[in-house]
Ligand SMILES: Nc1nc2c(ncn2[C@@H]2O[C@H](COP(=O)(O)OP(=O)(O)O)[C@@H](O)[C@H]2O)c(=O)[nH]1
């Protein structure tokens with residue numbers, strides 16, 4: 293009789309190395325929002341992978357960084373907590389010499405005594421020749437169980453990595469039913485899609501200063517879904533930036549979000565967005581709690 297294996301695998305690394313891109317590649321669909329800016333992911337996000345003889349639960353995390361406000365503290369805690377509870381850690385990095393950020397993370401991982409794979413991501417951005425000496429540098433810093441260069445953006449198959457991960461999973465039950473790909477409610481994913489569109493369309497502090505809260509979610513006539521949401525900003529000036537001239541930017545954001553939501557939910561969507569001021573919400577414990585960031 294063959295044994296069934298299952299376990300938790302946490303994706304750990306500096307912000308912007310490609311953790312969420314990898315989670316989406318593994319899941320074969322978009323679970324986590326991705327952006328060219330660091331610190332986009334704020335919560336832990338689950339991607340469940342079913343194999344004939346294993347169930348692997350991948351957990352995307354916010355990047356580990358030096359927090360500057362209460363939201364940042366929450367993000368760092370989410371990352372280190374999921375690492376501590378994992379059966380295996382995928383430490384992701386870019387094809388660069390290890391910097392202070394990477395070294396700090398490896399020091400933290402060293403205290404956990406959990407096997408760690410090194411995934412050197414964005415391998416498409418450098419010549420193969422340059423990868424080996426970099427991998428060498430990382431190997432001097434940490435005793436990795438396995439090492440893979442990858443490109444979460446360009447590679448189509450990462451089955452060899454998933455297979456290697458499966459082999460490291462302990463014997464265990466199927467934690468989630470087969471059809472389940474994530475534990476996130478649709479409402480949360482919808483709020484994230486809206487946030488992603490705003491991040492893409494704004495600059496400097498604005499992308500970091502926003503939070504999205506779904507207010508209404510109702511079936512209306514002919515199966516059309518009505519969704520309304522608040523977009524919170526930290527300062528008055530950010531409100532007009534998001535709204536744009538005669539509401540042009542908010543209209544554009546809403547229309548892009550609606551297209552993604554329709555694809556994700558498989559139904560027509562009517563989306564209404566409100567921009568609201570919530571002063572310095574990133575430093576306010578109560579608001580963080582209300583928005584699910586605690
Ligand atoms: N060239 C290249 N870019 C990548 C790769 N993986 C991710 N990216 C880009 O890196 C940025 C950050 O990715 P994201 O997944 O949000 O990083 P995270 O902060 O670690 O979750 C995005 O612009 C991605 O498109 C890769 O393999 N190659």
Ligand SMILES: [Mg+2]
Pocket residue numbers: 311312313324325326332333353354355
């Ligand atoms: Mg991310």
